[in-house]
Amino acid sequence: RKEVEQDPGPFNVPEGATVAFNCTYSNSASQSFFWYRQDCRKEPKLLMSVYSSGNEDGRFTAQLNRASQYISLLIRDSKLSDSATYLCVVPPGGGFKTIFGAGTRLFVKA
Amino acid sequence: NAGVMQNPRHLVRRRGQEARLRCSPMKGHSHVYWYRQLPEEGLKFMVYLQKENIIDESGMPKERFSAEFPKEGPSILRIQQVVRGDSAAYFCASSAGAPEGYTFGSGTRLTVV
Numbered sequence: 001r002k003e004v005e006q007d008p009g010p011f012n013v014p015e016g017a018t019v020a021f022n023c024t025y026s027n028s029a030s031q032s033f034f035w036y037r038q039d040c041r042k043e044p045k046l047l048m049s050v051y052s053s054g055n056e057d058g059r060f061t062a063q064l065n066r067a068s069q070y071i072s073l074l075i076r077d078s079k080l081s082d083s084a085t086y087l088c089v090v091p092p093g094g095g096f097k098t099i100f101g102a103g104t105r106l107f108v109k110a
Numbered sequence: 111n112a113g114v115m116q117n118p119r120h121l122v123r124r125r126g127q128e129a130r131l132r133c134s135p136m137k138g139h140s141h142v143y144w145y146r147q148l149p150e151e152g153l154k155f156m157v158y159l160q161k162e163n164i165i166d167e168s169g170m171p172k173e174r175f176s177a178e179f180p181k182e183g184p185s186i187l188r189i190q191q192v193v194r195g196d197s198a199a200y201f202c203a204s205s206a207g208a209p210e211g212y213t214f215g216s217g218t219r220l221t222v223v
Contacts, residue, residue, distance in 0.1 A: 043217050098212065
């Protein structure tokens, strides 16, 4: 099993749609998780942190399922500006190497 | 707070030359990470450093690549005798330590000609 695995993309959705991405991780010792957003040729930027069961910020909801070792990101009412690559990030739990998922590409079209 | 500063933004080197990439972490951050991103690919971990110490360099190629984070000054990623395959975007991130998140610099885009 890969250390961090994300849904393969790209996701092509119309404006206003709801879209969800999943990310599975193998290190059961990891305690905190993050979703980052990366626009083309730019640096990743923190979107949401997930420390316990979940987190909600406006149209974005992140959920954590420790038993099944996955986190999810739900985007409601998609906007054109949501088009980006979404990276799942799993900091080390006992180790040092933070693992970034390969990313899921989202394209929101008018 | 200036954030994570990387320079140069763009660097062009001929094959066989040396490339030096610099990263100044955010104020108060003592953890620095370097990542490489090839076109159309994800971020690949290279090395994790704290002041004067390399904590994890498991992602660094065994030859030609080295990194340091001295007591004073920025972290440096050094690539000796560059080859075309080294062309990529190199991102630096810093953090204050778990469970905090990571702040990225704008990256250095290295082109080897």
